[in-house]
Amino acid sequence: MVDTIKGKAVIFTQGGPTAVINASWVGVVQGLMLNSDIEEIWGAINGIDGIMSENFVDLKAQTAATLQDISYTPASQLRSTRKKPNADDNNKMLDVFQKHNIRYAFGIGGNDTSESLDIINDAAREREYELRVFHVAKTVDNDLMENDHTPGYGSAARYVANAFRGVNLDNQCFGGLYIGVCMGRHAGFLTAAAALGRTSPEDGPHLVYLPEVPFSLEQFAKDVEAVYKKHNRCVVAVSEGIEDDKHTPILQVLAKDGQLECDSHGNVQLSGTGALADSLVNYVKEHLEKAGVVKKLRARGDTFGYVQRSFPEQSPVDREEALGLGRFAASCAQSGNIDGSCAIVRVSDEPYTSEFKLVPLKNVAGKTRRMPEEFIAPTKNNVTEAFMRYGRPLIGEMSPIGLLDFSKKVKI
C-alpha cells in the first residue's frame, strides 16, 4: 500500500541556466498531472526567493501549447537565483509550505540545490510536517555525483563541439594559433567536449587543458610548439578553471609573471571574461616568436562565455532525458513519503540507453564530480577514446563535414 497525501506541489529552478532546464520542469508538470493527490502545481519565481516571498505562477493554468514551446526554450522561464538558504530562510519556506498545504517540492539545480533541499527536508521532519522533496539534476558542468551525466550538459557539449568544429576549419584557412576558453571551473567535461567535434586525426582541438590536471605554462608552450611544428597551426581548448600544481589560478600565475593586464590602478584584472584567453595567446606568441619557431605568429583567443549554456539548440538526447527525469521525479512523489535526488544512469554506449534512479539527497549535496582518470590522456593535454565514447551519444548527430581530397593535386 502506498501512502498518499493530498496537497500542492511547488517547482523551482536554481543556479545557472541550461538549454533544457525548462524541459525538466515541464516534465515534472507532465508527470504530476497523472497524480490525483496533487491539487495545484505552482512555479516559484526566482527559485527559493519566490517561495519565501510567495511569488508563484499557476502552472496548471498554462496552455499545453505554451508548455510545449517552453520545453524547447533555453534558460529558465521560472527564473533563477544563486541564493543559498540559511536557517531563517528554511523556516520561512516551511512556513509558506504549511500555510498553503504544499506537500511536494521539486528543485531543479546542481549540488547546492540538493544540499538546500536536504536541509529543508530535515527541518520539515523536525516539525513533523510531511513534505516530499525531490532534487532534479541539472548543470552544464556535468559535475554531480551519482549521475553518469546531467541534463544540460549534452546541449552545452553540443554547442562547444560545434563551435570547435567551426573554428578548427577557420584556423585551417590561415594557420596559426587559436585558443578557446570553455566553462567549467572545477570539472573539465565541457572543455573536453571540444574534442567531440573532430572529424579527422588532423583536426583541432589538438590540445585540451582540464582543471583536473595541474597546468604548467612552460609545458603548455612546449606542447603548442610541437603541434605547430607538425601542422603549421594549433587549436587549443582550455578550461576557465585551470590552476598550477599549487592550485593557483593560471591568471594569477600570469600576473606574477608580469604577463597579465592590469587596470588603471595597476590592479590585476581577474574577472574579465577575455583575460585568460588573451593572456595565454600573448604568452605563447612571445614564446614561439622568441624561440624562432615562427617570425610572426597569427594568434587568436576567444572566450565562449554565456552562449555555451544558453544557445537555443538542444541536443535531442539531452532534451529527452531532461523531460524524462522531470517525469521520473513526479512519479517518485507517488511512492510514499520519500525524498531524494533524481539522477541519470547509463545502461549502454552503443546503442546508447539510459535510465533514471532516485538516490539520497546527501549523496549529491555539496559534492563535486570531476573528470575520471580514464577520460584524461596520459600526456595530460588531451582526452581519451573512452571520453569520446562517453560524450558522443550525449550531443546528438552533427551536420556533415566534407574534406577536399588533396591527393588529387594537379601535377605541374
Add this chain to the structure above:
Amino acid sequence: MVDTIKGKAVIFTQGGPTAVINASWVGVVQGLMLNSDIEEIWGAINGIDGIMSENFVDLKAQTAATLQDISYTPASQLRSTRKKPNADDNNKMLDVFQKHNIRYAFGIGGNDTSESLDIINDAAREREYELRVFHVAKTVDNDLMENDHTPGYGSAARYVANAFRGVNLDNQCFGGLYIGVCMGRHAGFLTAAAALGRTSPEDGPHLVYLPEVPFSLEQFAKDVEAVYKKHNRCVVAVSEGIEDDKHTPILQVLAKDGQLECDSHGNVQLSGTGALADSLVNYVKEHLEKAGVVKKLRARGDTFGYVQRSFPEQSPVDREEALGLGRFAASCAQSGNIDGSCAIVRVSDEPYTSEFKLVPLKNVAGKTRRMPEEFIAPTKNNVTEAFMRYGRPLIGEMSPIGLLDFSKKVKI
C-alpha cells in the same frame, strides 16, 4: 553568336571564412560542368598564393559526394590568404595563367578580391591575353556595394540572432547587465542581427550600437540606466568597431579615460579580444553603482569572436544563394569575353525572393557599404523595423520559444 574560348578554369577563395564560402565554389564547379569549353577546373590552395606557386587541386577529380558534403562545411576547404597582390604578383599570376591556358578565373571574396581581380583583368588586356574574370561576393560583414546582402552574412546573422536569443533568456533569469560584442569593424549589419532573435518587445538586445553611429560613453551609460530602471536588466549588442565622434576607437577613448587595462609595461592593450566587452562592462557598472541605481550590478560581457563566422549551421537561404551565385558566375563565363562581380539583388521581402546580376568589378572594388540610415533608429541606439524586414528572411526559421504566462499568477 557567343564567343567561345577553350581553356582551364581556376577557382580561389580570399579573406575571412564564412559558413557558405565552400557552397559558393561548389556552385561554380557545378555550373562549369555544363560548359564544354572548360577543359579542367583547378582549385588554387590558399587563394592567390596558390596561383603564384602553382599549387592546385583538381576539382573535377573530387567525388560528387565529397563536393556535396563540402558545400555544407564552414570556412574554405581551398584555404585562404589575406595577401593583396602587387604589380609583380599580378604578372606572376598572368604568367601561370598563360603557361597552363587558364582562361577563366573565379575569385570568391570581399571588396579586396574584387579589386585584385580588376587589376589582373586590366593586366591581361594589356597582354592581349583573353581572360574571363569573375568576382563572387562573400563576406559576413555584408559590406559590399551593389549587393542587397552577401553570401555568408545570413548564416553569421543567424548565429548572432540565436546567440542573443539565448543570452537574453539567460539574462532574464538573474537580471543585470549583459554586453555582447559582435564582428563588423566598419559596417553594423552583423551587430544589428542581434535584434533578429527578439520574440517580444521586452526582449534584448535592448540597445544596439553600430559603427555607423558616433559612440558616446556618457550617452551609453544613460541609455543602459534607462533600460535597467525599466526592466531591472539590460542586454546590449555592440559592434567591435564603435568609434567616438572624432573616429577614435572606443577602446582608445577608454584608455585615455584611465578605464582600460594596460599590460605589464603600462601599455594599452587594444588587440585582446575580450578588452572592449570587459571595459564597457566595467565602465557602466561603475556608473550605475555610483549613481545609486543599483548597489552591486551583476554585469557580464562576452566577445563572440570567430565562432560567428564559422559556426557549422548554415542559414538555408544563405546556403541556396551561395550555391546559386556560384552557378550564376559559371554561367556568365559562357556569355562571351566578359568579366564582372556577381551580386545578389532582392526582388521582394514577402515572400522573399532574390536574383543575381553581373556588375562591373570597379563598382565593388575597394568600396565599403555601411548600414543605410533607414535601418538605424532615430535614437541611434537601436535598429528599425525596416532592418527587421530586411534581415528576417536571410537567417531562416528559428526554433520556437515559449514564454510563461505570468498573468496566471497565484493570488495569495
